[in-house]
Amino acid sequence: MPSSPGAPSPEELEARIAELRTAVRRAMAAGDRQAARAHRAELRAAEGAWDEAVLGDTALGDTALGDTALGEPAPDETADDAPSGERPAPPPPPRAAVPRGLVPVRERVHQALTLIGAPAAPKLIASVYAAFLPGQLPAARLTSLRRDEERSFRSAPYARPYYLCAALTADLLAPARGLLTVSTWPLEQRISGPLSARTDFLTAAIRIAEHAERRPDSPDVQRLLWRFAANIPGAATGAVGTVEPGALIAAARAELDVHAETDRRQRRRAADRARAQLDDAGRLFGARLRAMRSATGTTDGEDDR
Amino acid sequence: MSMTAPDLDRLRGVAAPRNHDARTIAALTANPGCARRGVMDAAGVDKDAVARHLGFGVPFGQSQFAITRGNTFEAQVKADGCAELLTLLRDRLGLEVPEVAYDDLGAVGDNEGREVRHARTRKLVQRALETGEGTLFDHPLLRLDIAGRPAYLEPDVIAFQLGGRFHIVEIKSFAVIDGQAEADQVAAAARQSAVYVLALRRLVAELGHDPVEKVAHEVFLVCPENFSNRPTATPVDIRPQLAVLERQLARLTRVDTIVAQLPEEITFDLGEALEEAVRTVEARYAPECMSSCEMAFFCRAEARACGATGALGRSVRDDLGGVDSVETALALAEGVLEPSEDLAETAEQLRLAARLRREALAGVA
Numbered sequence: 304m305p306s307s308p309g310a311p312s313p314e315e316l317e318a319r320i321a322e323l324r325t326a327v328r329r330a331m332a333a334g335d336r337q338a339a340r341a342h343r344a345e346l347r348a349a350e351g352a353w354d355e356a357v358l359g360d361t362a363l364g365d366t367a368l369g370d371t372a373l374g375e376p377a378p379d380e381t382a383d384d385a386p387s388g389e390r391p392a393p394p395p396p397p398r399a400a401v402p403r404g405l406v407p408v409r410e411r412v413h414q415a416l417t418l419i420g421a422p423a424a425p426k427l428i429a430s431v432y433a434a435f436l437p438g439q440l441p442a443a444r445l446t447s448l449r450r451d452e453e454r455s456f457r458s459a460p461y462a463r464p465y466y467l468c469a470a471l472t473a474d475l476l477a478p479a480r481g482l483l484t485v486s487t488w489p490l491e492q493r494i495s496g497p498l499s500a501r502t503d504f505l506t507a508a509i510r511i512a513e514h515a516e517r518r519p520d521s522p523d524v525q526r527l528l529w530r531f532a533a534n535i536p537g538a539a540t541g542a543v544g545t546v547e548p549g550a551l552i553a554a555a556r557a558e559l560d561v562h563a564e565t566d567r568r569q570r571r572r573a574a575d576r577a578r579a580q581l582d583d584a585g586r587l588f589g590a591r592l593r594a595m596r597s598a599t600g601t602t603d604g605e606d607d608r
Numbered sequence: 609m610s611m612t613a614p615d616l617d618r619l620r621g622v623a624a625p626r627n628h629d630a631r632t633i634a635a636l637t638a639n640p641g642c643a644r645r646g647v648m649d650a651a652g653v654d655k656d657a658v659a660r661h662l663g664f665g666v667p668f669g670q671s672q673f674a675i676t677r678g679n680t681f682e683a684q685v686k687a688d689g690c691a692e693l694l695t696l697l698r699d700r701l702g703l704e705v706p707e708v709a710y711d712d713l714g715a716v717g718d719n720e721g722r723e724v725r726h727a728r729t730r731k732l733v734q735r736a737l738e739t740g741e742g743t744l745f746d747h748p749l750l751r752l753d754i755a756g757r758p759a760y761l762e763p764d765v766i767a768f769q770l771g772g773r774f775h776i777v778e779i780k781s782f783a784v785i786d787g788q789a790e791a792d793q794v795a796a797a798a799r800q801s802a803v804y805v806l807a808l809r810r811l812v813a814e815l816g817h818d819p820v821e822k823v824a825h826e827v828f829l830v831c832p833e834n835f836s837n838r839p840t841a842t843p844v845d846i847r848p849q850l851a852v853l854e855r856q857l858a859r860l861t862r863v864d865t866i867v868a869q870l871p872e873e874i875t876f877d878l879g880e881a882l883e884e885a886v887r888t889v890e891a892r893y894a895p896e897c898m899s900s901c902e903m904a905f906f907c908r909a910e911a912r913a914c915g916a917t918g919a920l921g922r923s924v925r926d927d928l929g930g931v932d933s934v935e936t937a938l939a940l941a942e943g944v945l946e947p948s949e950d951l952a953e954t955a956e957q958l959r960l961a962a963r964l965r966r967e968a969l970a971g972v973a
Binding site: 424426427475477479480497498499500501503504507530531533534536558561562 | 688689691694706708709710711712742
């Protein structure tokens with residue numbers, strides 16, 4: 304809704320913006336794209352009015368300058384990036400506009416994770432993204448991602464094609480600390496048993512080396528590969544700091560063969576238990592343990608390793 | 609000893625007991641002769657609060673930069689399922705390739721309660737002892753009885769099991785340059801590791817296994833190598849520190865003899881009488897206290913005020929055995945004071961030193 308002739312106060316506009324964002328999210332969650340588009344148009348208008356009301360004429364030059372430098376926010380940015388909780392999001396400061404065409408954070412994380420193919424820590428995700436994909440993915444921005452995703456899932460289950468979710472510990476089926484996964488992966492792949500930290504590391508090494516083989520070499524990629532090669536026996540064959548992807552793949556496969564069978568068995572058992580015990584949200588984001596249950600120290604997973 | 613706990617509770621007053629960590633337990637061994645520290649630690653007094661109340665607060669704690677650096681290095685070594693640590697252990701210790709299991713005991717699910725974590729640590733250690741399962745145990749929560757009160761140890765440490773024998777791996781961020789590290793830092797790390805080894809041994813003993821056999825007395829210190837960020841592992845034999853620690857802890861449980869000599873009504877409650885109460889318990893100040901004890905500023909002021917020789921350093925105090933104050937020492941050196949029989953030798957040396965100084969100064973003039 305464009306600003307009324309009475310020129311509403313910034314507070315009124317902020318309330319209106321928050322309201323419209325919720326409406327957009329609801330419409331998206333319900334799958335009603337038409338309504339979502341209409342609400343979003345209103346939202347844009349309200350934001351424009353807010354800019355005008357707060358910054359006035361003096362800021363117009365600034366904003367215009369900023370716009371040419373940074374470009375306008377991509378049209379889908381707000382719908383995807385806005386935190387999907389009940390708390391109203393503050394109106395975006397106009398200067399913090401994102402460059403045109405930039406992919407939302409969760410989309411970028413998804414790309415990197417798909418490339419890695421195993422549960423990964425934010426730091427690894429960030430360096431893989433930096434090495435292979437355009438732009439940057441600051442690891443610090445990943446910290447709240449999982450919580451936002453969980454909130455979004457709980458308020459509107461399965462409204463998005465995929466969620467970035469937790470890896471589950473094999474024993475307690477609780478969210479493993481600092482590991483991100485994609486909800487569309489098989490549950491086995493998202494379980495983290497005692498050996499999984501290592502097998503995931505080796506899996507990631509193989510996947511990344513395979514990807515590196517298909518691309519022209521770059522210092523970023525070499526650095527990333529070295530991180531793996533230095534810590535896999537027999538992988539660093541050449542000079543220090545240079546990695547032959549083929550050798551890395553062979554070495555990682557050799558070590559993976561040692562662990563794979565045990566790890567797969569542990570993961571499968573844990574996944575079966577997760578399917579039997581947890582609801583949808585629990586399977587994606589981990590079981591919430593109450594102190595009572597864990598205080599007894601007995602868990603189903605401990606004995607069947 | 610059974611009498612001690614209520615007495616100590618009364619000493620502490622209304623404040624909640626402060627928990628020991630490996631740092632404070634290790635610090636106990638740094639100055640064994642200090643009754644003040646012994647009593648206050650045994651009673652779980654918040655020494656920092658006491659010192660601040662007395663106007664001798666420590667102006668700054670541990671360096672923020674040092675803490676950040678330490679955390680970063682630790683995160684680096686543990687990244688990607690302890691990839692760098694595994695490489696080190698494989699290179700240096702011949703850890704077999706299949707041994708890569710990693711259990712994080714930092715939290716049980718999303719529960720970080722101490723009892724829960726300790727129960728889980730206990731369970732996994734027991735399983736490892738019986739079946740040999742598990743290799744790396746990150747953040748085990750151990751427990752040690754200090755003066756009849758269980759103290760939980762929050763360790764930045766990995767216990768690692770090889771062939772049914774546990775080793776402690778301590779990650780520290782000071783550099784090992786050309787195979788050499790700063791002696792003070794290594795000593796401090798060894799003292800802390802000794803606390804973990806002791807606690808782990810107690811746990812193993814509780815579980816009915818031979819502690820000396822199952823927990824190695826060699827700890828692995830993982831530090832950055834030379835001027836790089838690459839980790840290197842050095843085995844450190846901590847038997848001496850372990851012996852000192854055990855003796856200290858045994859002595860700490862005898863803290864009741866010190867408490868018994870204190871007046872009935874004394875308490876370390878923050879109030880009017882606090883300073884007097886603190887002064888009643890004798891301290892043994894040495895400059896080294898500055899790096900390990902919250903009360904150091906207070907004790908230093910006290911030691912300087914009464915001219916205690918300890919304020920000049922431990923070696924001075926030891927050289928002047930029996931002479932407590934600087935004033936007496938000077939009087940003996942100048943021959944103003946006639947030494948008693950047992951001080952004759954010290955007095956002789958002091959006079960000699962005074963003569964040498966006079967001659968040296970006369971030579972300059």
